[in-house]
Amino acid sequence: MRLLHTSDWHIGRTFHGHSTDEHLAQVLSAIADAVAEHSVDAVIVAGDIFDSSTPKSGAFTLLADALLAIRDHGAQVVLTSGNHDGPARLAHNAAFARAGGVHIKADHTDLASPVTLTDGHGEVLVYGLPYLHPEFMRSAYSDFTGSTHQDALTFAMDQIRADARDRAGGSDAQGGTPPRYVVAAHCFAASAAGTAPPETTEDTGRAEERDITRGGLNLVGLATFEGPAYTALGHIHSRQTLSDTVRYSGAPLRFSFGERSSAKGMWLVDIGVDGLESATWLELPTPRAAVRLEGTLADLVAPGAHPDAEDAWVEAILTDDQLPRDAMRTLQSRYPHAVTLAHRPATRHDAGPRQYAERVEGKSDAEVIEEFLTYVRNGAGPTEAEQALLNDALDAIDAREATR
Structure with a gap:
């Protein structure tokens, strides 16, 4: 079974106020081309399909064009909702899309219903998890009492592992062999050391993503994802390998200068009879550096x-x-x-240790203005023309005051 793991398309996002739609369309077209070139069976998009919970109409058109191109090359598609997506909007007409080979996983009340794929060795199950906020989980499950994202993902993964065992005819202790299965999730997962995964960006040293931390909700331990042949993660915008079987693909397009040093691409994943065989990085084109x-x-x-x-x-x-x-x-x-x-001036004017009030004490209005301009202009006071204008303005004020 050959899968393509991508995430964080963020359709509709701007680059410092400038539309990225044209560039993203080029990159998504390259993803479809890779499906044909590498004979991909299914494409997994691990969350944040849109950049907003209320995307503009053009965003739906861009998504539809991308999905049609992928399907034209024979691959099925599994989409999950991320923290940026509006699950209801993303999943609108999900039943209709499923009939066309596009599977949208955005319902947090239906965690253990996989997409079933088949290869020469049998079934491969793909479980797509939407972004799971603990508050939503508590309202949907009477037996969920957690308060963190770790709790929510643990609950979901327990359901998935149980479902996989049931499909094998019983638990491991009863001799059943769970089928090969893959999980897609949108979260901030910990590295093997239990810390936030390192980023490759030069500036920030961490993920270039909008903050979703609310009382420590974001970090999920790596051990949470034990069991699947492969876990396709989304949320971080640069690729990360947390373990052989747990990876981030990152966003396919640069959405900020903090991402300028990170390679953009996707993982080509081969699932064999015994699980993961390989994960190969495929780079995507850069429409604009x-x-x-x-x-x-x-x-x-x-x-x-x-x-x-x-x-x-x-x-x-x-x-x-x-x-x-x-x-x-x-x-x-x-x-x-x-x-x-x-x-960021190469040299900075040293105003000395005195406070501003001390520096202007006993000075005339003209001298105070000159001191201020020198301070805010990094040592450069008023020009000759500016000084003339200031003198005229001060003389006019003095003349008006003298008539009162």
């Missing part, structure tokens, strides 16, 4: 500077002593897709 440029504005826009960034998403860090006027507009004249700008 994300780069960080640092230097003075003049250096960054100099002729011939950074030609590889001209069509990339650009995060600029300006090191000028003072922030140049219209800096972003100037950057975008050279880098049309510059979307963020930060100012």
